[in-house]
Amino acid sequence: MSEMFREMVEFFSLADSEKQQYEAKSASDPIKCGNFNVANTSNQSFTLWREYLKLYVHPDFHCPHQPQLLRDVVQEYTQMIRVLTRKLIEAVCEALELNQRRYVDEILKMESSFQLFATNYYPRCPQPDQAIGIPPHTDHGLFTFLIHNGVAGLQIEHDGKWFNADSPKNSILVNAADQLEIFTNGRCKSVKHRAVVNEEKDRISIVVANGPSGEAVSIGGLRWWRKMGEQSIVQ
Numbered sequence: 001m002s003e004m005f006r007e008m009v010e011f012f013s014l015a016d017s018e019k020q021q022y023e024a025k026s027a028s029d030p031i032k033c034g035n036f037n038v039a040n041t042s043n044q045s046f047t048l049w050r051e052y053l054k055l056y057v058h059p060d061f062h063c064p065h066q067p068q069l070l071r072d073v074v075q076e077y078t079q080m081i082r083v084l085t086r087k088l089i090e091a092v093c094e095a096l097e098l099n100q101r102r103y104v105d106e107i108l109k110m111e112s113s114f115q116l117f118a119t120n121y122y123p124r125c126p127q128p129d130q131a132i133g134i135p136p137h138t139d140h141g142l143f144t145f146l147i148h149n150g151v152a153g154l155q156i157e158h159d160g161k162w163f164n165a166d167s168p169k170n171s172i173l174v175n176a177a178d179q180l181e182i183f184t185n186g187r188c189k190s191v192k193h194r195a196v197v198n199e200e201k202d203r204i205s206i207v208v209a210n211g212p213s214g215e216a217v218s219i220g221g222l223r224w225w226r227k228m229g230e231q232s233i234v235q
């Protein structure tokens with residue numbers, strides 16, 4: 001993990017001219033970075049205090065050439081996360097008495113699953129109450145896996161209130177995401193969260209989002225819930 005944080009610090013320290021080639025042009029760019037802008041969501045305007053790098057890493061792997069070791073560490077880490085995702089989906093199927101083989105192998109197609117690697121760099125902010133790292137949102141995919149450099153910032157919404165949700169350094173925090181909520185027909189709720197910034201320390205978080213295969217989506221689960229006499233949470 002510490003190697004990955006080192007590589008990420010190195011990436012964000014690259015000259016702007018080097019990073020510019022990856023500047024986000026469209027949402028589907030396989031490698032994209034960006035920084036400090038204003039976001040408008042649900043009639044609210046936020047000043048975003050962060051720099052980010054996002055990579056599509058599975059089924060096709062994309063990564064900048066610099067810094068040199070980045071490719072290897074991202075490849076190793078995301079491969080390990082795919083194994084973990086599969087185990088967690090198997091556990092969810094077991095708990096809900098869904099046929100694992102059918103859902104994990106045939107429908108979710110974890111071998112060709114979609115995977116996104118994202119790093120957020122939140123420099124210390126002179127006016128933390130006037131800015132935000134990332135505004136409130138839920139993540140796409142089945143699960144997201146989050147690690148950070150030991151600086152607090154993640155908050156989770158529960159019953160309309162925000163709570164600090166900082167995991168210990170060197171641990172992986174797992175969040176349920178949108179397609180898991182659909183797949184389980186609402187039993188696992190996609191967690192609404194945001195990242196706040198602080199005046200004292202730079203923060204880095206590394207987030208890996210794992211979805212089912214692009215061609216599979218989690219429709220299989222829906223058919224199952226309908227068969228069991230439940231109304232699906234999506235049409």
Ligand SMILES: O=C(O)CCC(=O)C(=O)O
Pocket residue numbers: 118120133134139146153154155193194195205207
């Ligand atoms: O930095 C964090 O703690 C949250 C990051 C996040 O929610 C995201 O990248 O989707």
Ligand SMILES: [Fe+2]
Pocket residue numbers: 137138139193
């Ligand atoms: Fe998120």
